[in-house]
Amino acid sequence: MRIRNDSAELDKLTQWIIEACDAAQLSKKTAFAVQLCLDEAVANILEHGKGGARASAIAADLECSDSGVVLVIADDGGPFDPNQVAPPQVPQAVETASVGGRGIHLIREFSSRMEYARSGGCNRLRLKFAT
Amino acid sequence: MDMDVEEIEGGITNVVLRGRLDTAGAGAIDLKFNVIAGAKRAVVVDLSNVAFMASLGIRLLVMGAKTITRKGGKLVILSPDENVHAVLKTAGIDQLIPIMFDRSAAIEAVRR
Numbered sequence: 001m002r003i004r005n006d007s008a009e010l011d012k013l014t015q016w017i018i019e020a021c022d023a024a025q026l027s028k029k030t031a032f033a034v035q036l037c038l039d040e041a042v043a044n045i046l047e048h049g050k051g052g053a054r055a056s057a058i059a060a061d062l063e064c065s066d067s068g069v070v071l072v073i074a075d076d077g078g079p080f081d082p083n084q085v086a087p088p089q090v091p092q093a094v095e096t097a098s099v100g101g102r103g104i105h106l107i108r109e110f111s112s113r114m115e116y117a118r119s120g121g122c123n124r125l126r127l128k129f130a131t
Numbered sequence: 132m133d134m135d136v137e138e139i140e141g142g143i144t145n146v147v148l149r150g151r152l153d154t155a156g157a158g159a160i161d162l163k164f165n166v167i168a169g170a171k172r173a174v175v176v177d178l179s180n181v182a183f184m185a186s187l188g189i190r191l192l193v194m195g196a197k198t199i200t201r202k203g204g205k206l207v208i209l210s211p212d213e214n215v216h217a218v219l220k221t222a223g224i225d226q227l228i229p230i231m232f233d234r235s236a237a238i239e240a241v242r243r
Contacts, residue, residue, distance in 0.1 A: 010155040032183065032214040035153075039185040043154045094196045094227040102222045103186045109221045 053078025132156035152188030168195035172204030173241040
């Protein structure tokens, strides 16, 4: 699946991942985790692409086998390694809590393994899920 | 993503969200939700018809709760489904915004 880096394309991506999870007969919990991580990763690409190194396209692929479920997300924007993002501060009160910055934390918690690679001018995020 | 707003007794506002509160869904309702948060002081946000939530949905709820708390009011989340509740807990939102599963208790909590 490949979309332009444009929020107007998100519905197409959402439709694709829902159908791919259904086709693979993933459990409700695993399908939710896969869809959550895709949404977070793509939201980051849209957000971080607002500078000079904006991605032109986002590609996603879902591989399901006996060894597990793997979601791969690639984009041609500037380097962005989620491993370098510090865990969010634990919020104490709503008045002082940050409104954002939770996406990478959710990806780490809802996937079983996160691998990042930069090659050929592209970011490639590989996420594994327990089934 | 749909959002219905209903005024119930005692100046309490019930906001019913329906659909996927993902990046696209949050973008579709953020203006309308922010207007409610800016105008109201006692808000119950019913998530029982929200099947999916990601961090931009969380951002919407935290921003709304901040706006309402600043005025001395209260926002409570009502009846998230199991997966949505797991996202809220993982993000630490249950420490910031009360999450309740009983409508009467939620109404009582914002009334105070």
